[in-house]
Amino acid sequence: MLNTKKIKSGVYFHSFVDKKFKFNRISVNFVVKMDSKEVSQNAILSFLLRKRCQQYPNMLDLGKKLQQLYGANLFSGCKKVGDNQIITFGISALDDELSLNGESISKQVAKLLDCIIFDPVIESGKFVNEDVDIEKQNLVELVESEYNDKKQYAMNQALYCLFDGEGYGCNKYGDVDSIRKVENSQLIEAYKKILESAEVHIMFVGRENYRDCFDVFKNRFDSINRNNVYISQNEKYVKLGELKKKVEYDQVLQSKLVLGFASSKKYNSKLDDVIMIMTAILGGTPMSKLFVNVREKLSLCYYCSARYDLSKGLIWIESGVENKNVERAKTAILEQFEEIKNGNFSDEDLEKVIIFFENGLKSTFDSPGGIENYYLLQLCGNNVKSISDRIDNIKRIKKQDIIEVANLYSLVMDYVVTSEV
Amino acid sequence: MEKVVIKNEKLSEKYIKFKHKTGLTVLLYPMEGYSTSTAIFATKYGSIDRTFKKSTSSSFITVPDGIAHYLEHKLFENEDGVDTFELFSKTGASVNAYTSFDRTAYYFSCTDNFCESLKILLNYVQNPYFTDETVQKEQGIIGQEIKMYEDDPDWRVFFNCLENMYHNVAVNVNIAGTIESIAEINKEVLYECYNTFYNMNNMVLVIAGPFDIDSAIDIIQSEIKDSDPVEIERKVDYEPDSVVNSIVEISLPVSQPQFCIGYKLNALSGLDMLKAEMIYQLICELLVGESSELYKDLYDSGLVAGGNMDYEVFCGEGYFSLIFSGESSDPKKVLSKLNCEIENKIKTGFGNSEFDLVKNALYGYCMNCFNSPNRVAREALDSFIFKYGIYDKISILGELNLKDINDSLKLININHSTLSIVNPLED
Structure with a gap:
């Protein structure tokens, strides 16, 4: 502790x-x-x-x-x-x-x-x-x-x-x-x-x-005089303005696609774990929607994953995809996000992700670097939660909670590095 | 099934080693106080095993490059159509696999439901199921993986170095193969490789962490299938001392040149290899570590960013080399300085005080290998692949002396080296 x-x-x-x-x-x-x-x-x-x-x-x-x-x-x-x-x-x-x-x-x-x-x-x-x-x-x-x-x-x-x-x-x-x-x-x-x-x-x-x-x-x-001491703070990003798009051309054999999603309104930090679990169902595990459908079924890319940026409240999806397939991959990814928003996942999908995260959180205690990182990130912004409290909260998450947080999010950033003109 | 308990006094730790009746080697390393247990089920089969024969066959066969890695991907599919990841998702374990030059390893880590996860691991690796259709489908994903590595300058500079150092040892071939070589893979050749190398006599199960030893042994007894004793003969090609090319350069979109310098040495095996690996780790640290004159020179001159060159003693069955890498505006000048330093030290030798310091540092590094179940499991797997004991590093280190270092230093031949460079694209 x-x-x-x-x-x-x-x-x-x-x-x-x-x-x-x-x-x-x-x-x-x-x-x-x-x-x-x-x-x-x-x-x-x-x-x-x-x-x-x-x-x-x-x-x-x-x-x-x-x-x-x-x-x-x-x-x-x-x-x-x-x-x-x-x-x-x-x-x-x-x-x-x-x-x-x-x-x-x-x-x-x-x-x-x-x-x-x-x-x-x-x-x-x-x-x-x-x-x-x-x-x-x-x-x-x-x-x-x-x-x-x-x-x-x-x-x-x-x-x-x-x-x-x-x-x-x-x-x-x-x-x-x-x-x-x-x-x-x-x-x-x-x-x-x-x-x-x-x-x-x-x-x-x-x-x-x-x-x-x-x-x-x-x-x-x-022996050090301390004054005007900074207090760390963090403001979650809320969707402002229109979708930003950028394509960069370079000599790459495989295009790199990055999609950023943001919430349309402010939310309580208690929802962080719900959004993290939702993101994992979408693209955080080998059983996720993106891995199973975009990588395995469509064979479109070697990697396609989603992660939750806790500090800013954004969801990022990254994919390495053949140059000619960028638009196909993008469409498939957005379809999978819609699937979550529409509740097209099972209670069992949710339970599996919860068990996976419980394992991950408990294993934090097995490395000094992991422990340091876990607490330091939360200390910045004064939002420290114990691992056992987080596990308790995660276990209470219901399917409807996932659907509600998924529907807060929409695409705000569409970025591609490609050689395909 | 005789169990041997091997202890280390300094660490106050021990592990159990035994050979299962099927020929499987089992290494169990209990680690109290940790949350995570890690299990690795591995075969001594990697990308360098291209040409081989079973004791029951009369002639050698050569298989397409990248097949060990392809097999690794395909083992995640099961006959009933349920994906292996799906099975593990019920236990919460974190699961994956990798293929390197000399091994294919399947592993999981978990904090709960260890026994269920162990059963899944042992079962899916022992039950291959390939069809023409599923074999064909994997070409898209692996093709993307190959392209991803082709865009990766770190990977390219390293592989180009190996390709131009080694004439015949198959470390000169990409682990995943090429788009062309994987197109030749079919289910028959996959089964042939599986039946040869996934024989229990060629495999190991390693477990480290707070798992229950008795339950693990019960599961091993019930889940490991009998297998015929198969002996594998790997074709060993003659490898000259010389390198293929002393310099290789390509261009990619990078900010400044990246380099890899490889010095080729004679290959060893078993404890001799482990001892040489440790000696050359000390030599590399003495040459370019943060207390070396060359480090200061490279730092002050700005020739290598931050002065830091990474080094690796790259060794295995049939290959042994020292590889130095980094980023520099002038890699050829870095090579020249490194060669000068090696020649200079060969003449003067290293001194006792600097030797004692790097030996101290290597002791800390060895201890770090026992600082988590993951690290311990990796060490245990290495010990099986290279045929030594998990604690042998610690005892060998205690016996090393300055003469070992200075004698081994003289074996580095700067003419048997390759400089690989990835240059930025020209405007």
Whole structure:
């Protein structure tokens, strides 16, 4: 069970302890508003800080320290969760009990992570210029490389197109132009801002001894003045205006189709699980309408699946389909959605999806990363539900509930990457 | 049926191994405290098994490329018309399968209804049902799968590397085959392959998690069918030390060049292969890991994005190579720097302090393999395919010394390497 302690204004320490784990995972997550003017600066910081720190000013020495800690995995990066950007720094490392010489790993790991985040190498009031230049270039290349994986690329483009001009429509790292324009001096200001005003979730998931970790970060935040503290928030998207359509031409053997659906009115977050189950009946399992009919019966595509974007309340359907069959696939997909709206599925279909999700939710507890992710996504927006409560709610869902939520939705985004002109 | 219990003191864990009377190898790994149990029913049959003969046959047969993978797709259909996914949907298990170079694995994970799911798994894999019509129908879906991979630059750069490293070992052929080769597949050849490789003597059942051991054994006893002892002889072609081509380049819609560099080494098997795999993991980490000089050079110069090159010790029956991959504006320069570093280290050797650090890191990596039922099940499957014990990695690591590393380093021949590049399309 998740245990939460407030350390300071907007700073929370969450621990989830389970003896079965052999590794401990610690992460410090800074949550800020997804803002196109600041998103690139924060993204650069997430990569810049992990390169060196005052205790290990040479990046090779930091690499050696991680090797000494039994190959501890230092990770950092950005996520976009609804209207929020999360900047994460973390380390996953072997538990003390499994060390070869009985040394304490956890305490060293917590101190190292603390040093990386809070004691960066700063010269004359700025980060090291060479580091900033390299990380800017790396980030530009990372953003440009999103083009390589056409499935993910198509999904991103559909989302950017639908939310054009809004925070949620930004790349989680920012766009290439804004990354290139970031100045070193802006980074220092951005760094101070996230320390002082971001909502902070420190997560410990592991075997047992979280006390050392708690003390390290409690002491650290005791010395930081916190003001104008951000409170994470999330506004579900409600259908506005007309259907957006976009076709992009490229040299692909297989077209990538992305269809986005949105609710026509606001709904209570209690309906999230109902919409998730409805989406699964439509295209979330190998027994779903899309898999059985569009992939198996019509042999139209290798993948055709639907997923619910919890943070924004959208349903996305993705499909890889032969270039000449795009329109056929689209028609078949929309027909299957209509089938759900018209109640053309059985109580048994619903029961199977419920059992499937019950299994999935319970298995969340088998991985430290899974536990961290489950809670972190819900903490952003202050909507934490325990897994057992969710399972109870899911079991109460009736066929009529599914039909009602399905009828809230209509097509808002139609995006295709194809070579067929 | 003699059960052997194999323990590891450091992990305070154990597993049970036995050979069922049908020849099936069973590995049961209890893991208390977890919610999920994972079961894998697998055959030592993958895309590299193109030419083979049974002990009862007089001559070798060669089958169309991609057939092991095709068979995997077809086993999900049953004679009564009920799809296997439909059967599993009643238990809530998450189910899937995959085919690689050397195996085909069918698996499920579940938190509840474990026994029902295990029965379904054992039954559908043991009961093939193919008709001309259903075999024909699958060509559309698999054709789309092949095209999807042809658009995937990561896949293409990797396969082009293998294709141009290996003359004869069938890792040089796409696992799913080609549109042309799968058109040759019919139900007769599918049954021939099934009856050869899905013999219990060539198969393993692995289970890891909080499942009930006695119930699992009861189900194995009741559901596994008798099978005649079939011995399979796989045709082994001579594979020269040299590579086919030292460089291969194609163009796809990508933002900047992607590369794969493969160094070809001599193939090994069993514990020798496992030991060599671990030695070369340490060597790769010493060469390009985050504490290496080359990493810093690539990072500072911006030649490889983030300085990070991924590496893999790619090995199995008949093949062993080191593969380095990444994105770079100038892959040829990366190859040149990597070759220089290898030659330099061959002359100087690695030192004790850096060796101790990477050995420490590899110990952590080995422990991570025991951190979830899924990981443990995968380790157990590897141990069957390559004929070693699940804990052998840990004991071998303890015995490795610096001499092993420096001696093995000298076996890397930079002239036996292939650079595969996927370039951006020209405007």
